[in-house]
Amino acid sequence: MERNPTTYAILGILAIHPNQSGYEIRKTVQQSVGFFWGESYGQIYPTLKRLAAEGLIVLSAPVDVKEKTRRKEYSITPAGKKRLQAWLAVPFRDDPPRDEFLLKLFFASDAGPGVALEQIRRFQEKNRRMLAMLLELQKLGLARSSHYPGFPYWMLTLSYGVGQLKTAIAWSDMAMAAVKGLEWG
Amino acid sequence: MERNPTTYAILGILAIHPNQSGYEIRKTVQQSVGFFWGESYGQIYPTLKRLAAEGLIVLSAPVDVKEKTRRKEYSITPAGKKRLQAWLAVPFRDDPPRDEFLLKLFFASDAGPGVALEQIRRFQEKNRRMLAMLLELQKLGLARSSHYPGFPYWMLTLSYGVGQLKTAIAWSDMAMAAVKGLEWG
């Protein structure tokens, strides 16, 4: 069983919203699952080619062969949907989750409280920005897409993100206070 | 500036606890930062060789050349410490954080509530196990290593993990209830 997640990110996006080009797929990824997933063109275009060769997706509009830079729309096939469904049922990979911020914080005594403080500040800022985005998305989602069958699941991932970010922001306040305490003590 | 994080994970571990072999470094990584970082032998051994060639670490005990499978202890050099410190001050990389669980949940309407429910259940189980481990670590840490200069930072990363896991576990209860609602509606 193929388990390259890029494959399934693309299939999943095309299952929700067909007739998209590689360019559009990337944008859709950013706008929908961007807070926990990313795809680069270097992954997307070769993967689209491969998926088409495997019959999991098809070109859904005729392409003018003469024009090289023209838009190529893809849609998912029944075979592609089947593959996506099979993958969805497989237990998620409990991969080693690498967090560079935490790694720096863990070793921070080698650099001093000033450095630690600055990293935590940046971390909090990033999380505040992300939280604002997710809350906006939540509002827009409720207004626009509550009729889609995927809607409840989209909202669940959003509420997960909101919860994690709020926890992280509160922790940052506590952590900054703790590190400031080290500067004096 | 080199930014391969494996480099700094190793330097950081050796800064805290010198005279470790590749084998031991891996174990130390698992036991200290394992809940947010991982390293495989395939990364560790070649990296150790490279770091030694660059003078960032040194063999800290004589190695019997005749014996091939003998333990090689490394320690960090002043140059290595400097490199580690420089890296600690660089803003953490805000890399695209990929979460396969959330990706599966996001697309779950293509597979149905049963599949979603099972994934969430597994997610919660995993988080419960992790939380138990972290709470244990917290207790042990307080008893054993509160005198180390890195201790406050270690506790901060732990309390971050505990907070995130508790939030995730509470969310899972909510999410499972929501998905069960979909099965009936």
Next chain:
DNA sequence: ACACACATGTAATTGGTTACATGATTTC
């Protein structure tokens, strides 16, 4: 005219896992 968004793709490189190969030491 210029900038910016649209659009597709490849090549080089990096970073990492996994499987393989080997052997010593300890514990039951």
Next chain:
DNA sequence: GAAATCATGTAACCAATTACATGTGTGT
């Protein structure tokens, strides 16, 4: 004497980023 743990390393492969190269369409 078998199994587990200690111990080091390489090779094959996979996934992904980044930089590069090219060109069109739209708006100011």
